[in-house]
Amino acid sequence: MAGSARGFRKRIQWCWRVEVPPPVPTGVVHHQLMLDGTYFNGWCVLIAYNGKYVVDWQWCDREKKIAWQVLLERIPAPAVAIIDGGTGLRAALKETWPESKVQRCYFHVFQNIRRELTFQPRLPAGKELAALTRVLMKVSTQDEAIAWLREYAAWEAKWDEFLKHRTKAKTGQERPSSVSRNSHWWYTHQRLRRARNVYRRLIQEHCLFTWLDTDLQPDTGEKIHRTTSPLEGGPNKAIKELLRLHRGLPEEHARTAVDWLLESLTEHPRQPWSLVKPEHLNPAQRTKNASMESDESQAPETYSNHFSWEDGNGIQTGWAGRNQP
Structure with a gap:
């Protein structure tokens, strides 16, 4: 393009x-929806x-209940x-x-379990649970799911007593960060218990x-997704890439x-020029009109075109009305 980069930025400011x-609610009932949040710049x-x-x-x-409710209600x-x-x-x-x-x-389940067990668990119980996670x-198929649930139930029964082991507090003993100072004991294998609780809650x-x-399978023949990967690799990735290519944006x-990017990824994106108004092109005129409207609305009654005694619109008395000797 002709001209400098600074001139171009000035023209498109x-x-x-x-x-x-905001997106216009269509009322369409989708068979499945992926929900996730992505962070940037606070x-x-x-x-x-x-x-x-x-x-x-x-x-x-942040991803809190009230924020999700505002989205889900629409x-x-x-x-x-x-x-x-x-x-x-x-x-x-x-x-x-x-x-x-x-x-x-499933990807987030795998991450949650790996965070507790690490890549190479030391204990046999952790190694077996990591293997179950990979399976x-x-x-x-449903048959494989039933078989997996049986294997997991057998794992819980096998290591139930082991996961009940406790550590008694001793003077000078280092405590896990999750244990309060007033506790006289805590479960020895806390990470394993947290990993077990992840699966317990899911089941x-x-x-x-x-x-x-x-x-629950849709009539279209499309399978239900078991991960949010299409969302992670689609809109979320596009947002990260956009901000990476345009580093330093206010x-x-x-x-x-990001709003324009997400709008372009909707099923029926709106034409950008349909959203342009005259005040977008000439903000000075918009500011001037707003200022004039503000002045008129806030002006005292004495500055209007109504009759007012305070303006001197009446019979005058005093020195100005005396006859000169």
Whole structure:
């Protein structure tokens, strides 16, 4: 393009004033929706994705219950929600979409277990649970799911007494960070217990093999996703790439750019020029008009065109009305 880069930025500066309005609710009931949030510059954007298009999004500071509720209330409840397991999202789903089935993302389950067991567990119980986790990633049928549940139940029964081992507090003994100073004992194998609790909760809440439920399979023949990878590798990756390529954007511009990106990923993106108004092109005129309207609305009554005694519009008395001698 002709001219300098600075000149080009100056010519298009008005474009940053064009804001993207919230997505228009369509009322379409999606069979499955992936829900996840991505962070940047102290902000978090929550995204609802149907596997092909962005359905809606919501800005917040972190993934908390109230922020998720604001997003979920604008979207009809789907048959299945695929989530990463955040506590705020789980609480919002129970209140806003109580009838929707939940599928926990296998990738996040794997990460949660690996965080507790590490890459190379030392204890036999940890090695066996890590092996069960690797098998879980390969489950593809209901028969394999039933077999996995049996293997996991056998693991719990085998190591139940082992996981009840306690460590008594002693003078000068180092305590785990999760143990209070007033505790006289704690469970010895806390990481193993936390990993076990992850699976216990998933099994109790029936959100580990939802994707294999034949009654929930869509009529289109498309399978229910078991991970949020399409969302992670789609809109979330596009946001990270956008901000990487345009490093140094002011916070306001970064949010505007992400809004435009997500708008372009919806099923029916709006034409940008349809959102442009005259005041976007000429902000000085908009400021001038706003200032004039503000002055007129705040001006005292004596400055209007109404009759006022204080303006001197009446019979005058005093020195000015005397006759000269």
